[in-house]
Amino acid sequence: MRKSFGANEVLKGIDIRFRRHETAVIIGGSGAGKTPLLRLLIGLDAPTDGHIWVDGEDIAPLDELELNRVRQTFGMVFQYAALLDSLDVFENVAFPLREHRQQLTKRQLEERVREMLATLGLGGKERHMPSELSGGQRKRVGLARALMLEPQILVYDEPTSGLDPETSRMVDDLIEETRDRFRVTSVVISHDMASCFRIAHRAYLLMDGRVVAEGTPSELADGDNAIAREFIAKSGVAPERVRRLVD
Template sequence: MQNGSTPEPPQIPPEDHVFVDNVKKSFGPTVVLKGITMHLRRNETAVIIGGSGAGKTTLLRILIGLEKPTSGHVWVDGEDMGAMNERQLNRFRQRFGMVFQYAALLDSLTIYENVAFPLREHRKHMSEKEIRDKVVGMLNLLGLENKEERMPSELSGGQRKRVGLARALMLEPKILIYDEPTSGLDPQTSRMVDDLIEETRDRFGVTSVVISHDMASTFRIAHQAFLVIQGQVVASGKPDELAYGDNEVAREFIAASGVAPERLSRVDKQPEPGEAAVRYHAAGSTGASGNAS
């Protein structure tokens, strides 16, 4: 059914937070997405992997309503985003938080003003005291105590990622989308960002969708992974299923990344007070989480 009409909702499993239903996207004669179907489950981390030109960025823009599919539908909590007008979409987008590749902080504003920005734009009824309490409380939760008057240039890469996450959480979204969150980071900081993604999912009860080409990160955090090549999902499942399953394309893609899956796997455990919700082990040793410095 074409966009603009209101289709009958399909039978969507209750655990699906987002159902991408045969989404196709063309720009003129160029076909970018060729029929993407994904079940993104509630309170899990889904990682969408693929090389440059695979269509990941276009898919991300469709997920958050910045582009409409040429055909197909994106259902969020059983609602069809493609059937919404711009006013409805603007309200609906507040269910999503976006964490950009390089944090995308405004360099001329303090950390406090960067994080307060969504509240000033969308919560105009809030008093200045309410805004300050919320911003400072979130910064403290994410290990950025007493950083609110700093400028972005005074923070490390890992700290800027945390500020970007704090800003994304201001409107209390139920879905967090991360665009290449470990791009440009050293291996240690990348592992800390992985921990942060999973701590955030557990602490705030959000569904995480990660756009990435980082296979090591995928094995650490993904409950399910989707391999997109030339606008199509060519493999999906748990990372280990992609690495050791029958899909030759997935096995070759992972092998080409240089990651040894047997040396890097996800470990779930119940957190102790003050601990991260998720640990991983790499090369036979247990990794520890901490604040990215």
């Protein structure tokens, strides 16, 4: 699959197969093309060339109406949670249901939102405003919102950036628990190598629009791909010092 913006080719032949119920982490420096790749995956952008298979369906040629259906397969957790600041926690999480599940009664909607908030340890926070929450709580509200439409695939863009180390580790736990509990496939973009080592079944190193290495984190860190070894060495994080949450 390829993607150009005008004359600028930002994805130069990508061939990735994300495995069901696993966590894939995409690493790579600024400008490598990680966010554009993620936007193609969830149907927010179309590739210039090639296919994007989601559950047996090529979404590359779909029109806007069909893409709206496909986008509901995905839950997206944005950097900094991207909550609506003028709405309280309950309304932020209820938002996707109000948009896409208009057949629900008021009571059903309330029940679903409360249940999800309780599941993510946010019971009692319904009427708090986003500004009253900690960074970790905001992430959980963002995740609750992303889970409301019961997505099969959860996509996170830099979930730990801007968080302190302890909160970052809590977010890693949350990503792994969510994958396990909701049986989702996770695709995570990250600059955080410790996070990658903790949660990734497979990692993909993206450089200048190409996947230059892929494998388990330890295969990347200690394998025979010199580019991957060097990229990981520069992060200063040693994989053997990180406690893995998977496998």
